Amino acid sequence: YKLIDFGDQKALDKLYNAARSGKPAKLFAVLNARFHEQEAYIVAEAGIPGAITIATNMAGRGTDIKLGGSLEMRVQQETANITDEAEKQKKIEQIKADIEKFRAMVLKAEEVVELEPANGSKPAKTATRPGGIYIIGSERHESRRIDNQLRGRSGRQGDPGRSKFFLSLEDDLMRIFGSDRLDTMLTRLGLKEGEAIIHPWINKALEKAQQKVEARNFDIRKNLLKYDDVQNDQRKVIFDQRIDLMNDSDVAETVSDMRHALVEALVSKYVPEGVYPEQWDMVGLKEELVRVLNLDLPVDEWAKEEGIADEELIERVEKRVDEHMAAKAAQFGPEVIRYVEKSLLLQTLDHLWREHLVMLDHLRQVVGLRGYGQRDPLNEYKA
Numbered sequence: 320y321k322l323i324d325f326g327d328q329k330a331l332d333k334l335y336n337a338a339r340s341g342k343p344a345k346l347f348a349v350l351n352a353r354f355h356e357q358e359a360y361i362v363a364e365a366g367i368p369g370a371i372t373i374a375t376n377m378a379g380r381g382t383d384i385k386l387g388g389s390l391e392m393r394v395q396q397e398t399a400n401i402t403d404e405a406e407k408q409k410k411i412e413q414i415k416a417d418i419e420k421f422r423a424m425v426l427k428a429e430e431v432v433e434l435e436p437a438n439g440s441k442p443a444k445t446a447t448r449p450g451g452i453y454i455i456g457s458e459r460h461e462s463r464r465i466d467n468q469l470r471g472r473s474g475r476q477g478d479p480g481r482s483k484f485f486l487s488l489e490d491d492l493m494r495i496f497g498s499d500r501l502d503t504m505l506t507r508l509g510l511k512e513g514e515a516i517i518h519p520w521i522n523k524a525l526e527k528a529q530q531k532v533e534a535r536n537f538d539i540r541k542n543l544l545k546y547d548d549v550q551n552d553q554r555k556v557i558f559d560q561r562i563d564l565m566n567d568s569d570v571a572e573t574v575s576d577m578r579h580a581l582v583e584a585l586v587s588k589y590v591p592e593g594v595y596p597e598q599w600d601m602v603g604l605k606e607e608l609v610r611v612l613n614l615d616l617p618v619d620e621w622a623k624e625e626g627i628a629d630e631e632l633i634e635r636v637e638k639r640v641d642e643h644m645a646a647k648a649a650q651f652g653p654e655v656i657r658y659v660e661k662s663l664l665l666q667t668l669d670h671l672w673r674e675h676l677v678m679l680d681h682l683r684q685v686v687g688l689r690g691y692g693q694r695d696p697l698n699e700y701k702a
Contacts, residue, residue: 350374366452384452384472454482458490459525461532486521492528546683549701550676557672564664574660575641582636585611590629596622608636614643 350361350372365372366384394411401407452473460466466484473480486493564570589604601619608614616639621632648656682700689699 348372451479453480456482456484459484459486459492459529461492461529461536463529463533486525492532493525545697546700550679553675557668561665561668564661564668567661569657570661570664571657574664578640578644579637581611582640583633586629586633586636590632592629596627612640612643614639
């Protein structure tokens with residue numbers, strides 16, 4: 320059987336349409352990563368005699384292809400614990416029906432390859448004799464590792480098989496990374512457009528192009544690791560704080576400190592330090608306390624008192640807030656309040672961390688522009 324590999328979805332779709340419009344229409348299965356739950360099953364069934372499987376390099380990896388199909392393996396696995404012969408036969412018939420249903424859904428062909436009995440011996444022999452799997456690659460990939468993985472689909476564990484790659488000088492790999500050598504090479508060989516090329520020079524040019532791509536990808540990964548280290552340092556701090564919160568049975572002191580810090584920030588926003596009381600924005604402070612803390616405090620009356628300072632105003636607001644929380648604890652019970660405080664702290668920490676990660680991702684996308692200003696993007700990202 321044949322396994323045809325395509326580097327991208329667009330090229331695969333072209334072959335799919337061409338094969339369907341041919342006369343007679345070809346029997347094949349398409350593996351394109353659009354139906355994830357079917358990927359492993361399609362590859363496992365690619366070993367039946369005469370099967371043609373068209374795949375992109377993104378799909379079906381990690382699944383072994385057994386020559387002759389996987390009916391025997393599936394029957395053995397799903398009937399291993401069944402002792403009753405009638406029930407076992409019923410299960411086998413169900414498996415056969417599932418396979419037929421799968422073919423009707425995936426292959427969509429006028430002719431269907433007939434399966435031999437459930438023992439699977441004949442299909443395996445029939446598929447092995449003609450030569451096993453034939454790997455056809457429509458192009459060479461950026462990484463030689465992927466090419467070798469594709470080649471490794473044939474000749475597995477002593478089975479027969481062959482592999483062949485077709486290369487165009489208009490492929491992205493050669494066009495982008497091998498163009499500096501191709502012009503001279505074609506001139507020396509005296510080749511015409513559309514003429515097939517089989518020459519060691521092509522293999523060397525291809526190897527050089529793949530080395531360039533791999534070197535570029537390595538530099539990209541190394542650069543990304545530097546940015547990931549910055550994020551990892553922040554992640555360690557956040558995770559340590561989260562673990563401390565989870566291990567702490569009573570976070571009342573932490574919540575109290577955060578509450579006082581919030582009050583100080585709110586008051587300082589509307590009552591700037593060193594400003595006369597007549598310039599205080601008490602209307603804005605009163606509305607903000609109601610919106611944030613749900614407390615209607617007479618801060619406008621306090622501001623009219625002679626000699627009052629911003630520090631005293633902060634202390635009064637903090638006292639009222641603490642009294643309000645004490646009343647809530649008396650109403651619902653200390654245990655309920657402690658549980659709510661801890662849950663809200665963890666939820667808030669997780670929410671803010673997720674937002675921070677999104678912000679870091681956006682920053683990473685644009686921080687490279689700082690290089691135009693003769694600044695190191697990594698240092699700017701750290702700052």
